[in-house]
Every structure is written in C-alpha cells, then in structure tokens.
Amino acid sequence: MKILITGAGGFVGQLLAERLLIDGHTVTLTDIFEPPIPPKIPTKLHSAATTIAADLSTSSEAVLSPDLDAIFVFHGIMSAGSEADLALGYRVNLFSTAALLDAIRRTCRHDVRVIYSSSTAIFGQPLPALPSEATLPTPQGSYGAQKAMVELLINDYTRRGLFNGFTLRFPTISVRPGAPTQAASSWMSGIIREPLQGRESVLPCDDDFKVWLCSPRTLLANLVHTLSLPQDCLPPYIRQIQLPGITTDVRAMLAALREVGGDAALGLVRREPAAPEIKAILDSWPTTFDVSRALGLGFQSDQDFVGAVRDFADSLKQ
Amino acid sequence: MKILITGAGGFVGQLLAERLLIDGHTVTLTDIFEPPIPPKIPTKLHSAATTIAADLSTSSEAVLSPDLDAIFVFHGIMSAGSEADLALGYRVNLFSTAALLDAIRRTCRHDVRVIYSSSTAIFGQPLPALPSEATLPTPQGSYGAQKAMVELLINDYTRRGLFNGFTLRFPTISVRPGAPTQAASSWMSGIIREPLQGRESVLPCDDDFKVWLCSPRTLLANLVHTLSLPQDCLPPYIRQIQLPGITTDVRAMLAALREVGGDAALGLVRREPAAPEIKAILDSWPTTFDVSRALGLGFQSDQDFVGAVRDFADSLKQ
Numbered sequence: 259m260k261i262l263i264t265g266a267g268g269f270v271g272q273l274l275a276e277r278l279l280i281d282g283h284t285v286t287l288t289d290i291f292e293p294p295i296p297p298k299i300p301t302k303l304h305s306a307a308t309t310i311a312a313d314l315s316t317s318s319e320a321v322l323s324p325d326l327d328a329i330f331v332f333h334g335i336m337s338a339g340s341e342a343d344l345a346l347g348y349r350v351n352l353f354s355t356a357a358l359l360d361a362i363r364r365t366c367r368h369d370v371r372v373i374y375s376s377s378t379a380i381f382g383q384p385l386p387a388l389p390s391e392a393t394l395p396t397p398q399g400s401y402g403a404q405k406a407m408v409e410l411l412i413n414d415y416t417r418r419g420l421f422n423g424f425t426l427r428f429p430t431i432s433v434r435p436g437a438p439t440q441a442a443s444s445w446m447s448g449i450i451r452e453p454l455q456g457r458e459s460v461l462p463c464d465d466d467f468k469v470w471l472c473s474p475r476t477l478l479a480n481l482v483h484t485l486s487l488p489q490d491c492l493p494p495y496i497r498q499i500q501l502p503g504i505t506t507d508v509r510a511m512l513a514a515l516r517e518v519g520g521d522a523a524l525g526l527v528r529r530e531p532a533a534p535e536i537k538a539i540l541d542s543w544p545t546t547f548d549v550s551r552a553l554g555l556g557f558q559s560d561q562d563f564v565g566a567v568r569d570f571a572d573s574l575k576q
Numbered sequence: 577m578k579i580l581i582t583g584a585g586g587f588v589g590q591l592l593a594e595r596l597l598i599d600g601h602t603v604t605l606t607d608i609f610e611p612p613i614p615p616k617i618p619t620k621l622h623s624a625a626t627t628i629a630a631d632l633s634t635s636s637e638a639v640l641s642p643d644l645d646a647i648f649v650f651h652g653i654m655s656a657g658s659e660a661d662l663a664l665g666y667r668v669n670l671f672s673t674a675a676l677l678d679a680i681r682r683t684c685r686h687d688v689r690v691i692y693s694s695s696t697a698i699f700g701q702p703l704p705a706l707p708s709e710a711t712l713p714t715p716q717g718s719y720g721a722q723k724a725m726v727e728l729l730i731n732d733y734t735r736r737g738l739f740n741g742f743t744l745r746f747p748t749i750s751v752r753p754g755a756p757t758q759a760a761s762s763w764m765s766g767i768i769r770e771p772l773q774g775r776e777s778v779l780p781c782d783d784d785f786k787v788w789l790c791s792p793r794t795l796l797a798n799l800v801h802t803l804s805l806p807q808d809c810l811p812p813y814i815r816q817i818q819l820p821g822i823t824t825d826v827r828a829m830l831a832a833l834r835e836v837g838g839d840a841a842l843g844l845v846r847r848e849p850a851a852p853e854i855k856a857i858l859d860s861w862p863t864t865f866d867v868s869r870a871l872g873l874g875f876q877s878d879q880d881f882v883g884a885v886r887d888f889a890d891s892l893k894q
Contacts, residue, residue, distance in 0.1 A: 344736065344738075345678075348674070348678075352674075353671075353674075356666070356670075356671075360663075360666075382813060392712055393712065394710055394711065394712050394713075395712075395728070396731070396813060396814055397728070397731075397732065397813070398735065398813050400732050400736070403728045403729065403731065403732035406728050407725040407728050407729070410713070410715070410721045410724050410725050411721065411725070413714070413715075413721065414715065414718050414721035417716065418662065418718070420662075495700060495714060495715070495716050496714055
C-alpha cells in the first residue's frame, strides 16, 4: 500500500512508519520539520520512504497524491500546549486538519482510508460509570474540544462518501520513549522512562490517581489492524472507535517501576502537585471505558502495565 | 444594552431586531448584504440601529466593538444548502463563525453574552426515546455537523472565560413568514404560509410524519429571555439549551390550516415526495425532546400549533 503519515516526526508516527516500511509498504512521512526515516530501517528500504516538511494549514496538497491508499492523521499540538496557546492549538489541531481533509477529498480516491488519532481528552465531567462511543463529549480542555470537532468532520466527510474515515480514540500511551511532551499526561510515561535511565522525574498526582493506558506495542498492532477493517463495519456517519486500554493507578505504576528498575529507579520519582489548570484537565479524564465496539472489530488489549515497563527496559538494552 | 445580530437580514434576525429596538436597545444589524432596519420601526428609533454589510469570514472585526453587551450569532447557510454545497457550508457555518468568535475574544469584554443558534439537526439516528442535552450528536447532514462543531467551540471559549456563551438549539420555526428557504424543513412553514396567501405549496412527507415546531412568538420571547440568564446557570463548559417545541404531525398541521384557512387553503397543498437525500435528512431528525433544562431556566413553550397559524393569518391582515 501507499501510505501517508502526518505528524510523522512524533513518536507514534515514527513507530508506525518503521513497522509499515518493514512490512513492505511505501510510506510518505510529513511533519512541520522534515521527519527522519526511522533509524532502524535498513538502507535498502530507504527508497520506499519519502520525507516532506510541510505546514498542512497552507500546503496540504503538497503531501497528497491520487494513488494514496491510506492516510494516518497524527499531527497536532498536545493537550497542555493547546491549553497554553489558544490560537496555535486551534490553528493546528482544527484548521490545518480541516484543510488537510478537504484537500484529501479534492485530491485522493474516495475510497482512501483516513485514520485520525483522537483522544479520551474529548470527555469531561459528568460521565457515566463506563463511557463508550455513545457518551456525549464534554471536553474540559481546548485539545479535547478540537479533537471532538474533527471527529464530527471525519464522520461528515465519510457519510458524504468523500473518503473512508476512522477515528481512533487513543488511551494515554505508556511507556512512551523520547523526551517529555506538552501533553498533560506526559508524566504517565515520564515516571517510568526517566528513572529507568537514571534521571529524576516529577509525579504530579497521588497514589490513588487512576489512568487509562496502552502500551506502544498494542497501539501499533491496533493501528495496523485498522488498515484491514471493512468500510461498512461502522455506520457511515459514526466512525469513532474507543481503543482498548487498561485501567491502573499511580501506586501500581510505581510498583511496576520498582519490579523492573528496583528501589534505585523508584527513588528518582519526585512528587510535585500539578498546576491547578493542568490538575483540572487531568481530573476530568475518564479512566475506564466500554470498549466492546473495538473488541468486536478485532482490536487488541494489553494484559498488564508491567509488560509495557519491561518492553521499555528491553529497548534500552538494544 | 448594545447588541449585535449577525445574519440580521434573515427572518429571525429581523424579528429580534424589531423587538430589541422597540425595547430601547441599541442594535447593530449585519449580514452578507446590508440588512434593512425592520420596516415596523418608527423613524424616531432609526438612530438606535446600525446596518453593516460584512463577510464575517474575512472582516469580523468591522462589526465588533468593546462596548457590546450581547451578540446573537444567527448567520449561516441552511440545511439543504449546506448539503448541496460542501465548501460553502463549511466556509460560512464553521469557519466564518470560528473567525467571528475569535475576533470577539480579541475585541470585546470577556463578559459579553454570545448567543448562538444551533439546531435539532445536530441529532441523527440512533436516538433515545427522549433526547436531551446529554444525548450524543450524530448528525446525518453537514449542516448538523457544522452546528455541533460550533457548539463545542462556544463551550470551549466560555470555559476559558473569553465570553459568556449560550447555545440555543432551535426547533423548526413555523409559521415562518417570507420566501421559502434552503432549509430541508422549509415546507414546514410553506404548507401553511403559501396557501393562506392563495399560493400552491409542496408537501414532501406523508400525514404521519412528525415534526418539532416552535412559533415565532415563542422563539422571540425565549431569545429575549436569554439576555437575562445568569452566567453560572450552566456549567462553564456545557452551554447548550434545547429550546422547547411542540410535537405535531402533518395531519394536525393540515387540520390547523383548514381551521384557519378553510378548504380553499387546504386545496392548495400539493403532495410530492422529497428527493432521497433530503428525505434522509428529514427522517434523521428527532421529533420530541426532554426540555427540562430549558423549562428550569424559565424558557417558554407553545401550547398548540393552531395558535401559530392564527398569528400568521393575523399578520396578513395588518
């Protein structure tokens, strides 16, 4: 397949591009800065990868072509960043995505698969005990509002037959490698990733704070799975899928850190309460979901969190 | 108060401007073409009205000033029009409204009241028996998708303290005077308005087809009521209010027409089935709602439909 990934310089984009190139697909990677070809890709596969720097709010056409089979829409400003800079968040998360989707319908085949990364941040309080795709989004952050708006756009363009859209609502991904991000959830990887590399990390929530997590390994399997879903597996105007995660809490995360990294790693976690505006966002997110739609469509779930910690620890040894 | 109305050349804008000017407010009327001062306004009150032609997608600032107390956001392309022209619908209903809201936060006081007209067209199937503000919008038309997206924007800007937003989800207004519109619901006024003036009118649905209607008189009372609601009557990030309507059906509407206009009027209704894409939109709209939020906030409801027919017949005699 010929596949485009936006936001391909980010962690998920790189992870996915690596897998797709190894599986033999042709991949275009685009981001606001020219994204790298994932470092593990052998030189003989480099000819299957194209890297393009593009500002999608003004030049979406430059990254599109009529022969694309699938487009992963992953670019965006993260949650804390969107809260800190109103105009930037809307420009990138809403308007550049809308411009891209409109360029897709003008440039690509109408059966092109468009896979959009949404988030549980679309939800806010009040919430039912077990939110599902039928639950009303009441975001308490601009990031969630922007994601919920684009979900409606994906539904509308798919209903009109302009492309074959899927919205995947990601759990928080942990353990995420690389540097801390502007996501309000950044610490949910940081408290594992940094101590396992001998660095201090800030924990802004108490032991009872619950989170909804998915490992990079399971996320990747689910992204690839979306490429094989039949278009009519969902109604044409309802394209959201809540990806499976596991509910855990800070106490269990710290126990997993200790199990893999010992007391030395645990000692590098420093507690410091979140700023009130970030705490409000964190507290508004639900921590468990009805994922029967996703499971019915063949998406996978993690079994436990310690497996994700071991995966990350193993990656450090390579 | 100093009040701005966008889409002020339209029926609801003119109705509201007339009432606000008579009540002693200062009113700016704007539309894509320079809107008229409502014809019933006596010349001595004309100095309280300003009329401006403006394309809000490019020149929102031109209609705003820091001393505004309230802004009614009524401009837009209607449902059938938005379905017929994808790009125009998004440009006006989403992007120009987003540009206006952003100009408001940069120009106006942060307690300015922003009252946005949304619609029951945000809903599609499947629906619970009694939809409320807690029901998930699953629009089956681009108009509904655009309205649902702006609702999220109104919530987010209000949550951030940038203005005091309220979203009113209008029932279909009937009997609406003037010419037929590009709304898929246009016939819900047409089958009364046209025959009472001796003209033929097309009815695209059968006798059992149910509708959710509100008279112009009640809508106007509810719009004025919104000017007095305290900001904290709703959570800062949930600003939607489902305005009260009454559920009736085509059979009862025709009976009301006959009661007021006689057999001569009834004979001018010609049956012609809707085009499939319009029928799909009409069939997707719910026809009854839980309006307890609105009633709890002091909004009014009609008692019956025949009152709206009499109001319209009386207006023809003036």
